[in-house]
Amino acid sequence: MSSVNQSQSRGNSSQKKGGRKRNENNVIYANPLPITFSRVENRFTVTALGIFGISxxxxxxxxxxxxxxPITRSVWITDPKDRAILWRRGFFGKGNLSRSEPSWLVRQTNIRTAVGRQTTSEEVTAKRRAERKQFKLDRxxxxxxxxxxxxxxxxEGRIISAEETKALIPSAATWKPSPSTQNVTLSFLEQYQGAADLDAEPLEDMEHMQxxxxxxxxxxxxxxxLSIRRPNALEPMTLPEIWIAFQTTHLPPHLQAYSSQESILRPDNPFLLNYFFFHHYRSLGWVVKNGFAVVLIPVYEDARDAESSPFSLSNSEPFTWQWLSxxxxxxxxxxxxxxxxxxxxxxxxxxxxxxLTSPACFERYSIREIIIRRFVPARMRD
Structure with a gap:
């Protein structure tokens, strides 16, 4: 009975502290992948499938x-609806004018109206940096x-207690920002307000997702x-064409025009390694992004293959202890x-x-992981 009351109290407190915003995000980002499932409305079909235990x-x-x-080694998504689907259902891609979610148009709208109707990640970051700066100055x-x-x-021969000293030095747990940093989002918008007033034309979304x-x-x-086409082409690329094109872009520039299929289709092609790495963690339910604290380390099964490779693989050399520390x-x-x-x-x-001409080659690859944690004596006494 006590556990039920505790969960209810925690639920009430979460609703008070941003619970409404959290519920909205749970609805917006409810699907982990772009594919979704819909219910079948036909009663006969529902009954027949239910007999066999099929949803x-x-x-x-x-x-x-x-x-x-091929220049940026990316695939551009320009349709706003496709961008919203891919971002909200799995956080795929990145805005070329934003830190993560494509929010350039929202930021420009906020700048022009001087009212932040929808706070973007860039504005949140600017506010947090201002708060950290003020805290360091106050401390x-x-x-x-x-x-x-x-x-x-x-x-004077007096003795100052530890409590008096702590009262003079602000703590990160109790420190609160001043109104000047609380309004930093508005200042972030106002610094561009003069330039925005000069151009009263309707805003055009200049951002694309990569x-x-x-x-x-x-x-x-x-x-x-997802269907992918080449620039200035009408028909989408076939899967074999995509397979070859993605691997060709990783070749050195002087080899891309004169390379044979044997030089392109190698098991140490960076695209194959990155995709195998990406697919592995996506299958575990992880969202893989740059800055992720997972380091991909390629290891040749046969060390002689590295000598004939045209690729310069990152992290293929042994790490130094200084770098690792x-x-x-x-x-x-x-x-x-x-x-x-x-x-x-x-x-x-x-x-x-x-x-190597198809994803069937991934059966030959393997992956193993090592978790490294920093030993802190004060926290790991046992």
């Missing part, structure tokens, strides 16, 4: 469209005041909800866990060219 649902797949761009002033008070007390090759191929091959410390400070993901590249001697 009466119908698979719905959006038909999003993208454009292949520095508090430390200087405490030092001055200690010198004065020493000269999908990585791994995201684009996952949406095309695994989910079948530094990145582990940074991840600990931002409350992330460092994962070293070793992807084994199959040897050329046991992978045929036929296998």
């Amino acid at each position: 009466p649902a119908r698979l719905l797949k959006p038909q999003c469209k993208g454009t292949f761009d 520095a002033r508090g430390i200087a005041a405490a030092a001055a008070e200690a010198e004065s007390a020493f000269a 999908l990585t090759f791994s995201e684009a191929f996952f949406l095309t091959w695994a989910l079948d909800c 530094t990145i582990n410390r940074v991840n600990s400070q931002v409350q992330k866990t460092l994962v070293l993901s070793y992807v084994t590249i199959p040897a050329l001697s046991r992978v045929s060219l036929t296998e």
Whole structure:
């Protein structure tokens, strides 16, 4: 009975503290993937399927469209509806003029109206940075005041208690920002207000979403909800064409025009490694983004294959302890866990060219993970 009351009290408190916004986000981002399921309205069908224990649902797949761009090694999504679907259902892609979610048009609208109807991530970041800056200044002033008070007390022969010293130095747990930083979002908008008033023409959305090759191929091959075409082309690319094009872009520029199929279709092609890595973690329900605290480390099954490879693979050389200690410390400070993901590249001697012409070659790859955590004696006494 007590556990029920505690959960109810926590639920009431969550509704008071941003519960409404959280519920809205749960509705907007309810689907983990672009594909969804709808109920079958036919009663006879529902009854017949229920007898065999089959859920009466119908698979719905959006038909999003993208454009292949070899220069940026990405697939561009320009339709606002497709961008919204891919972002809200799985957080695919990134706005080319935004930090993550394509919000350039929203920011420009906020700038022109000087009213932030929908707060963007850029505005939230600007506010948090201003708050951190003010906290550091207030703490520095508090430390200087405490030092001055200690010198004065020493000269007068007084003793200052620890409570008095703590009262002078603000704490991150109790410190509250001043109204100046609470209104930093409005200042963030006002700094561009003068330039926005000069142009009263209707706003045109200048932003597009960029999908990585791994995201684009996952949406095309695994989910079948994205079609990709070349620039200035009407017909979408076939899956074999996408397979070859994504791998060709990773070749050195002087080899792209004169390369043969044997040089392109290699098991150590960066696209294959990145996609195998991406598909593995997506299948676990993770959202893979740049800045993710998982390091992809390619490992050749046959070390002689590295000598004939035209690719320069990242993280293929052994890490130094200085690098590992530094990145582990940074991840600990931002409350992330460092994962070293070793992807084994199959040897050329046991992978045929036929296998490399399709995703069937992924059966030859393997992955193993090592979690590294920073040892903190004060927190890990046991």
